[in-house]
Amino acid sequence: MAGQGNGIxxxxxLVIVLLLIATLGLVGRLAHLQLFSHQEYQEQAQDEHQGSxxxxxxxxxxxxxxxxxxxxxxxxxxxxxxxxxxxxxxRAQQRAEALADVLNRPPQDILDDLSTSITRxxxxxxxxxxxxxxxxxxxxxxxxxxxxxxxxxxxxxNLAASLIGFIGRDNVGLTGLEADYxxxxxxxxxxxxxxxxxxxxxxxxxxxxxxPPEPGADIVLTIDRYMQRLAExxxxxxxxxxxxxxxxxxxxxxxxxxxxxxxxxxxxxxxNLDLSDESMMDLYRNRAIIDLYEPGSVFKVxxxxxxxxxxxxxxxxxxxxxxxxxxxxxxxxNWDYGTHGTQTATQILVxxxxxxxxxxxxxxxxxRFYDYVHRFGFGQTTGVGLSGEAAGQVRTPAxxxxxxxxxxxxxxxxxxNVTALQVIAAISAIANDGKLMQPYVVQEIRRGDERQxxxxxxxxxVITAEVANTxxxxxxxVVDGITAIYAISVPGHQVAGKTGTASISIPGGYxxxxxxxxxxxxxxxxxxxxxxxxxxxxxxxxxxxxxxxxPVFARMAQSILDYLKVPPAPxxxxxxxx
Amino acid sequence: xxxxxxxxxxxxxxxxxxxxxxxxAAVLTIALVAMGLAAFLPLLQSSHLTNTGHNIRELEGQxxxxxxxxxxxxxxxxxxxxxxxxxxxxxxxxxxxxxxxKLYITxxxxxxxxxxxxxxFLPPTRQPAEEHQSWWQSLLHLLPFx
Numbered sequence: 001m002a003g004q005g006n007g008i009x010x011x012x013x014l015v016i017v018l019l020l021i022a023t024l025g026l027v028g029r030l031a032h033l034q035l036f037s038h039q040e041y042q043e044q045a046q047d048e049h050q051g052s053x054x055x056x057x058x059x060x061x062x063x064x065x066x067x068x069x070x071x072x073x074x075x076x077x078x079x080x081x082x083x084x085x086x087x088x089x090x091r092a093q094q095r096a097e098a099l100a101d102v103l104n105r106p107p108q109d110i111l112d113d114l115s116t117s118i119t120r121x122x123x124x125x126x127x128x129x130x131x132x133x134x135x136x137x138x139x140x141x142x143x144x145x146x147x148x149x150x151x152x153x154x155x156x157x158n159l160a161a162s163l164i165g166f167i168g169r170d171n172v173g174l175t176g177l178e179a180d181y182x183x184x185x186x187x188x189x190x191x192x193x194x195x196x197x198x199x200x201x202x203x204x205x206x207x208x209x210x211x212p213p214e215p216g217a218d219i220v221l222t223i224d225r226y227m228q229r230l231a232e233x234x235x236x237x238x239x240x241x242x243x244x245x246x247x248x249x250x251x252x253x254x255x256x257x258x259x260x261x262x263x264x265x266x267x268x269x270x271x272n273l274d275l276s277d278e279s280m281m282d283l284y285r286n287r288a289i290i291d292l293y294e295p296g297s298v299f300k301v302x303x304x305x306x307x308x309x310x311x312x313x314x315x316x317x318x319x320x321x322x323x324x325x326x327x328x329x330x331x332x333x334n335w336d337y338g339t340h341g342t343q344t345a346t347q348i349l350v351x352x353x354x355x356x357x358x359x360x361x362x363x364x365x366x367x368r369f370y371d372y373v374h375r376f377g378f379g380q381t382t383g384v385g386l387s388g389e390a391a392g393q394v395r396t397p398a399x400x401x402x403x404x405x406x407x408x409x410x411x412x413x414x415x416x417n418v419t420a421l422q423v424i425a426a427i428s429a430i431a432n433d434g435k436l437m438q439p440y441v442v443q444e445i446r447r448g449d450e451r452q453x454x455x456x457x458x459x460x461x462v463i464t465a466e467v468a469n470t471x472x473x474x475x476x477x478v479v480d481g482i483t484a485i486y487a488i489s490v491p492g493h494q495v496a497g498k499t500g501t502a503s504i505s506i507p508g509g510y511x512x513x514x515x516x517x518x519x520x521x522x523x524x525x526x527x528x529x530x531x532x533x534x535x536x537x538x539x540x541x542x543x544x545x546x547x548x549x550x551p552v553f554a555r556m557a558q559s560i561l562d563y564l565k566v567p568p569a570p571x572x573x574x575x576x577x578x
Numbered sequence: 579x580x581x582x583x584x585x586x587x588x589x590x591x592x593x594x595x596x597x598x599x600x601x602x603a604a605v606l607t608i609a610l611v612a613m614g615l616a617a618f619l620p621l622l623q624s625s626h627l628t629n630t631g632h633n634i635r636e637l638e639g640q641x642x643x644x645x646x647x648x649x650x651x652x653x654x655x656x657x658x659x660x661x662x663x664x665x666x667x668x669x670x671x672x673x674x675x676x677x678x679x680k681l682y683i684t685x686x687x688x689x690x691x692x693x694x695x696x697x698x699f700l701p702p703t704r705q706p707a708e709e710h711q712s713w714w715q716s717l718l719h720l721l722p723f724x
Contacts, residue, residue, distance in 0.1 A: 058649070069656045075646040130646045148642075155656035229661050492682060558680075565689065568682050 050207075051196040057187030059150050059171055060216030062164055062178075064225040065260075065443065069155050071164050071178070076151035077133040079103060079125035083114045085143025095141050099124065102135045126169070127151050142201065154270055160228050161270040162286045163262050163386075163441065168275070175284050177219065177441070180387050184445055187216035220444035222258035226563055227251050231261040234534075234552050239265050242517075242539030242548055248288045248420045249552075251560070254428035254522055254531040256456035257437030259384070262288050262421075289382075289389040292417035293535070296502025297335070297352045297545070298520045299413030302426060304349060305471050306372035307360040309434075309463040315346045315474055325358040327408040332358055335501065346474045349498060350481045354412045361411035369407055370396045375462045376426040377436055378418055383459075384439045393417040413502060423520055424533040426462075430472065431496070431522035431531050433465035472496045472525050479521065482546045488554035490523060492568020493561060497521020497553065499545035504538070514538045519549035523557045529566055532556065 033041065061072040079099070086092040092114070096107035103110070103125040110124045126149075128136065133146050150171055154164075165176020173182035190213035195206030202208065231249040239247050251261040264287035268280060285291075307313045323339030325332045334340070334354050340347075348356030361369050373379065379394035394416055395402050409415040421439055429436040438457040445452040463471075475496035482499065483489045500518040503510040517539055522531040534549035534556075542548060561568075657663065668674040 068659065069653075072653055072656060074649045074653045130643075130650055133646075148646075153653050153657075155653065155660050157660070157662060225661060491680075562680070567684070573682050573684055 049195055050193060051202065052191060052193040053145075053147060055190035055192055055211070055213045056147070056149050056171065057189055057213035058215040059152070059167070059187065060185040060218045060446075062185070063218055063220045064223050064228070065221060065258075066224065067220070068225050070160060070221070070223070070225065071152055071154055073150040074153055075130060076126075076149050077128040077130075077136070078123050078147045078149050079128060079136055080121050080145050080147050081110075081114060081124050082143035082145075083117065083120055083122055086114060095144070098139050098141060099136070099144065102132055102139070103128070123147075145201075156225055156229070158267070158270045159225060159232065160223055160262065161267050162264050162284065162288075163223070164270065165284075166270060166273055174275075176286060177221075177386070180385065181219050181442065181445075184217040184447070185219060188214040190214070217445050217447035219442055220446065222253075222260060222441050222443045223262065224260050227261040227560055228263065230556055230559055231263040234556055235263050235265050238534075238536050238548065238552050242536060242541050244536045244540070245538040246287070247536040248291075248533070249535070249556075250288055250420055250424045250533045251556075252424050252428050252439060252531045254431035254437070254528050257425070257428065257439045258443065258456070259439055259441045260530065262286070262441070264288050285388065286386060288420045289384060289386055290419070292390055292392055292419060293516050293537075294416060294502045294505055295413040295418050295423055296500035296516065296518065297354075297413055298423060298427075298498050298500035298518055299416065299418075300349060300352065300357045300411070301430065301471065301475065301498045301520075302373065302376050302378075303357050303360050303364075303369070303411045304345065304474065305376075305430060305463050305467065306364055306369060307345070308470055309372070309467045310364060310368055312363045313345045313360065315344065315470060317345045318342050319345075319348075319356060319359045321353055321355050323355070325355045325408065327358065328404045330405045330408070332405075332408055346477050349474050349478050352499065357411040358408045361407050366397045366404075366407050369411070370394065372462070373410070373416075375436075375460060376429060377422055377459065378416070378426070382419075382421055382425050382439050384421060385442060389421070390419050392419055392422055413500060415505075417505075420533055420535055423518075424531055427498075427520045427522065427533070428531040429462050430468050430475070431525075431528040432468075434461055434463040434468040436460050436462050475521065476525055479550075482550050486546060486550060488551045490554050490557045490561070492571070492573075493524045493557070493566070494526065494569075495521055495523045495554070495557065496525035496528075497550070499550060501543050501545050515543035517543055517545040517548035519545045519553050521553060523561065524566065529564060530557070530560055 058075070059073040061069045063069055079102075081099075086095060092111060093107065096110040099110060100107040105125070113124050114122050125136075128146075129151070136144065136146060152167055163176055165178040165180075166174055167178050168174050171186065173179035173185065178185065190211045192208065192210050194202045194208040197203050231251060235247050235249050238244065246265045248265075249261065249263045250259065252259055266283055268283040274280065304313075319342075321334070321340040321343050323333060323337070332354055335352060340351060340353060343351070343353060343356060345356075345360075347353070348360070364372070373394055379392050381389045381391050394410075395406055406415055425436065425439050436459040438459050440454055440456070443454055473496075475498055476494055478499070479488075479495045479497050482497075489495070497519055498521065500516070500520070502516045502518070504514045504516055505511075516535060516537050518533065518535040520531070520533045522528040532553055534552045536548050536552075539548045
């Protein structure tokens with residue numbers, strides 16, 4: 001009996017031990033799951049039961065100086081499908097057919113998107129408008145949800161395309177102001193976390209947390225849409241008329257540095273972009289601030305300003321033009337290959353004499369000459385606040401391969417590379433009593449009720465106000481001389497300006513029979529409200545700035561002065577009410 | 579002749595008279611109803627909260643829809659105010675053309691102030707509200723005082 005009892009006790013003991021081991025095993029496993037793998041399984045559970053989606057903010061608008069939108073965003077919707085809910089092929093086919101009609105794409109394409117995607121949620125339609133989104137909602141398809149995005153619209157069409165730039169599919173700015181001010185325009189995304197049912201739909205009474213998106217700021221430009229449109233129309237007409245390869249027009253308020261219009265050609269169709277076409281890449285840059293060119297005779301104004309400010313000459317100072325200037329073994333001739341004899345400083349500008357500019361530069365000497373060139377802002381970026389702005393190329397005596405002939409050619413605007421923006425900023429300094437203003441295109445950033453206003457910034461006093469006034473009168477004489485030939489006056493207003501006709505540099509020399517015609521000036525010259533640069537690249541019929549660009553300047557100045565309600569001189573009035 | 583009533587010994591030792599006792603069944607019923615109501619209250623609250631939550635979500639959806647529609651209308655207004663469209667309308671519908679000659683005339687009338695956006699898109703100018711007088715204030719005017 002005792003042996004039998006011992007046997008039972010042993011078996012019972014064995015069972016207890018086994019149970020203990022099993023219990024310990026279970027406890028160990030439980031501890032492992034609860035303590036060490038807790039995070040992993042919690043995430044899996046959350047992933048199964050909780051959905052989250054980003055709430056896209058509305059991108060800010062880009063407005064002209066009067067508040068008219070040049071680029072704005074309207075709501076658009078992406079259609080997202082939960083592929084796990086569409087796992088039944090027959091039902092998926094039915095749903096895809098229903099959706100295909102709204103998305104305007106074949107049902108098979110939608111199914112292909114789902115089968116090839118590595119993510120659970122697949123975007124099968126993009127950029128649906130508001131009405132389209134309502135149609136998708138009405139379908140009530142399980143596993144389908146709408147994600148609000150934005151669609152960029154351009155009420156003024158392609159106006160200021162290269163300045164404004166464009167955004168990518170992910171609503172991120174890629175070029176122009178859209179890229180430069182992307183951080184302000186983009187806003188901050190919000191989020192929505194929610195509990196979802198087996199079909200992936202949000203449980204109405206379940207947990208949800210919504211962090212609202214913060215809309216992007218609106219950017220107010222100094223650009224005036226009327227002037228911008230006028231500039232682009234005139235530029236298009238001039239390019240077509242002269243069969244030119246392109247051109248640039250910039251209008252600036254010389255008193256503040258505000259850019260009122262900035263147009264370049266060739267450009268691109270902002271409303272119909274094809275980013276996959278690499279041949280279009282060349283058109284996306286803003287040529288007014290990126291492309292370098294030799295300014296030609298417009299630069300004689302800078303040389304003259306330096307000589308006047310240094311007290312070396314006056315408008316009546318004379319020199320003898322022998323038709324050629326010899327510098328370091330090189331011979332420099334006038335544009336007309338003529339010999340003009342005794343000429344005044346004013347006539348150097350009026351007749352655009354290269355030899356006269358060389359004479360002035362020799363009076364100045366290289367130190368003072370390049371000092372003034374830099375003080376006018378050449379060889380450095382203007383700080384306009386647009387990415388990609390070029391500094392230009394000004395070779396100075398500090399460089400090993402510089403020689404006297406460099407300064408001689410620089411004095412009449414050859415052998416020096418500048419941007420169109422640098423030229424109009426320098427001309428504006430003369431119009432603004434010798435004060436160089438920093439150009440700017442953004443005058444305000446509006447973020448809700450918050451306003452960030454940009455004020456005009458004076459860079460430096462380049463020349464004295466007296467010298468600027470004297471130079472203005474000399475530039476009046478230049479325009480008077482052109483008017484006598486081309487009849488390009490602006491009735492009731494006096495214009496100050498200078499023409500330029502420059503050769504186009506290429507590696508190893510200059511392009512044959514190709515020129516850049518330009519005209520830079522300001523009006524009314526006694527109290528300027530606008531400075532303008534007209535630059536036409538490679539006109540085929542006639543190369544001269546006076547023939548190609550000055551008439552464009554006159555037409556535009558007339559329209560803009562009327563638009564700005566700038567009264568003409570009393571003698572231009574036909575009647576005055578009592 | 580009437581006699582005064584004197585209490586008997588039994589009457590003196592009897593307990594004082596009470597109101598009608600409340601039946602236990604009624605007490606229990608009231609208690610059950612009260613408990614039922616108390617239990618029902620959280621259900622009502624929960625139902626109310628659920629409804630409110632649902633309504634809020636619906637209203638949020640409506641707000642989003644209206645915002646989307648507002649943005650579309652803003653874009654439409656901007657398109658209608660575009661310079662190209664204005665010029666097209668002026669030329670084609672109103673048969674206007676560019677002036678061939680410009681004459682400048684001075685006038686004594688001040689120019690209208692510039693509006694940042696067309697006046698029709700601006701909020702209406704509010705007229706100052708007339709001062710409201712109560713009936714007794716208007717009676718004061720009838721009195722012969724200055």
